[in-house]
Amino acid sequence: MTIPCSIAGIGKYLPDDRITNADLEKMVETSDEGIVQRTGISERRRAAPDQASSDLATEASRMALEDAGVGPEEIGLVIVCTATPDQAFPATAVQVVENLGCSNASGWDLSAACSGFVFGVQTGAQFVRTGTMGAVLVIGVECLTRILDYTDRTTCILFGDGAGAVVLTSTERSPGLEYLHGFMGAAPDREAIIRRAGGSRLPTTAETIAAGDDFLRMEGRKTFKFAVRTFANLVEQSVAEYGGLNELGIVVPHQMNQRIIEAACERLDLPIGLFYSNVAKYGNTSAASVPIAMREARDEGRFDAVKGKLACMCAFGSGLGFGHFLLRV
Numbered sequence: 045m046t047i048p049c050s051i052a053g054i055g056k057y058l059p060d061d062r063i064t065n066a067d068l069e070k071m072v073e074t075s076d077e078g079i080v081q082r083t084g085i086s087e088r089r090r091a092a093p094d095q096a097s098s099d100l101a102t103e104a105s106r107m108a109l110e111d112a113g114v115g116p117e118e119i120g121l122v123i124v125c126t127a128t129p130d131q132a133f134p135a136t137a138v139q140v141v142e143n144l145g146c147s148n149a150s151g152w153d154l155s156a157a158c159s160g161f162v163f164g165v166q167t168g169a170q171f172v173r174t175g176t177m178g179a180v181l182v183i184g185v186e187c188l189t190r191i192l193d194y195t196d197r198t199t200c201i202l203f204g205d206g207a208g209a210v211v212l213t214s215t216e217r218s219p220g221l222e223y224l225h226g227f228m229g230a231a232p233d234r235e236a237i238i239r240r241a242g243g244s245r246l247p248t249t250a251e252t253i254a255a256g257d258d259f260l261r262m263e264g265r266k267t268f269k270f271a272v273r274t275f276a277n278l279v280e281q282s283v284a285e286y287g288g289l290n291e292l293g294i295v296v297p298h299q300m301n302q303r304i305i306e307a308a309c310e311r312l313d314l315p316i317g318l319f320y321s322n323v324a325k326y327g328n329t330s331a332a333s334v335p336i337a338m339r340e341a342r343d344e345g346r347f348d349a350v351k352g353k354l355a356c357m358c359a360f361g362s363g364l365g366f367g368h369f370l371l372r373v
């Protein structure tokens with residue numbers, strides 16, 4: 045028997061420090077106009093020097109637990125989706141479990157970069173749907189500013205820090221935002237978006253640091269085209285068995301670039317108002333972008349306005365990985 049599963053609560057946390065386009069103009073050869081025109085991004089956030097991913101994750105999780113009315117001791121599993129963990133091991137989730145006092149939970153990290161949160165929700169939902177656990181906490185968090193090269197204008201303008209979290213429970217306990225299904229895909233391409241050093245293939249040395257291999261590197265044009273193509277397919281595919289695009293109430297995509305959102309929307313021939321975007325405020329926060337956007341969409345009444353309709357969350361990024369999950373609002 046499958047137990048219907050819902051998103052019972054959503055939380056977010058954004059560090060206070062802002063990096064505006066004017067700040068970036070002082071670091072690399074770029075301009076506010078050039079950045080806005082290429083990406084739609086005006087500013088992004090930066091974690092304080094004493095904040096690690098687990099700290100951001102803890103704040104977002106506290107908000108999600110409160111929102112859900114679920115106590116930390118009720119959580120059976122904490123999944124932290126991140127490409128910027130506190131350290132290679134132990135998992136960042138272990139620290140979050142301790143910070144929150146999730147006395148009955150295990151915790152581990154899921155590494156799938158920008159697709160991480162979408163994969164994490166699908167993973168967590170399985171434990172609720174099978175009745176293995178009553179409540180699962182899934183977090184998307186990044187401190188990407190720690191691995192950005194602020195001399196590379198094609199990457200440093202795009203990314204920022206932040207965290208978002210959701211609590212999954214049975215639909216019986218928390219009606220609304222019911223999880224319907226999800227999808228995870230891969231189009232393997234190691235080099236498109238990569239941090240080459242710092243792992244077993246290329247441990248960090250003075251040479252890797254000098255070569256800039258400890259920074260995030262990206263083939264911008266290639267990932268742009270991949271994202272537009274994949275995004276439109278994912279939205280179409282997500283709703284195919286649930287009445288098609290006409291049933292869609294909202295799309296909350298990975299917040300990568302406003303031009304990518306607009307291009308996908310054009311391909312699908314859907315109104316832009318259907319696509320939630322806050323990329324102007326936070327840039328691309330990788331695994332954190334979808335849950336942050338979900339919380340803000342909810343706060344703005346965007347879910348309430350489409351009760352009974354479908355909500356599609358989709359993401360794509362390093363790997364190249366991509367996926368979606370679909371909710372009934």
Ligand SMILES: CC(C)(COP(=O)(O)OP(=O)(O)OC[C@H]1O[C@@H](n2cnc3c(N)ncnc32)[C@H](O)[C@@H]1OP(=O)(O)O)[C@@H](O)C(=O)NCCC(=O)NCCS
Nearest residue numbers: 074075078082158197198201264265267268300301360361
């Ligand atoms: C990176 C990105 C903004 C570059 O914009 P673009 O319009 O595609 O630009 P191109 O890469 O074709 O480069 C065109 C020119 O703009 C320049 N340019 C790129 N970023 C610039 C910036 N911030 N300011 C000024 N000029 C910039 C390039 O250096 C290049 O100059 P050149 O012709 O003198 O060599 C865009 O490709 C992008 O957003 N890609 C998606 C990346 C992404 O989101 N990845 C995350 C995946 S989760």
